[in-house]
Amino acid sequence: MIKKKIIFQYLFLLVLIFILSIEKIKLSWEISTLYNNSENIKVELEKLKDLNLKLTTQYHLENSPAIIEKIAKEDLGMTKKRPKKINYE
Numbered sequence: 001m002i003k004k005k006i007i008f009q010y011l012f013l014l015v016l017i018f019i020l021s022i023e024k025i026k027l028s029w030e031i032s033t034l035y036n037n038s039e040n041i042k043v044e045l046e047k048l049k050d051l052n053l054k055l056t057t058q059y060h061l062e063n064s065p066a067i068i069e070k071i072a073k074e075d076l077g078m079t080k081k082r083p084k085k086i087n088y089e
Helices: 002-062 065-076
Strands: none
Touching: none
16 A cells, blocks of 8 residues: 555656646747747847938938928929030130
8 A cells, every 4th residue: 555655656746747847848948939039129129220210311311401492493493504605716
């Protein structure tokens, strides 16, 4: 009777260790996946920051008063014409 009880306890402990090992493996895999996702997100964030800087710069360049005035003058035909050079021979 005592041997059966000891065998049952060992078997129970073995099963428990097996289940805990599986949980540990699963948690390790999830941590690895989350770490990789974090790295990917950091890379995407840097790309988005760079793109945001480029778009902000382009926005300010295209909406500067000088560019707007130049486009308006071209559309209305108000560009200065260069004088023609007349050659006297």
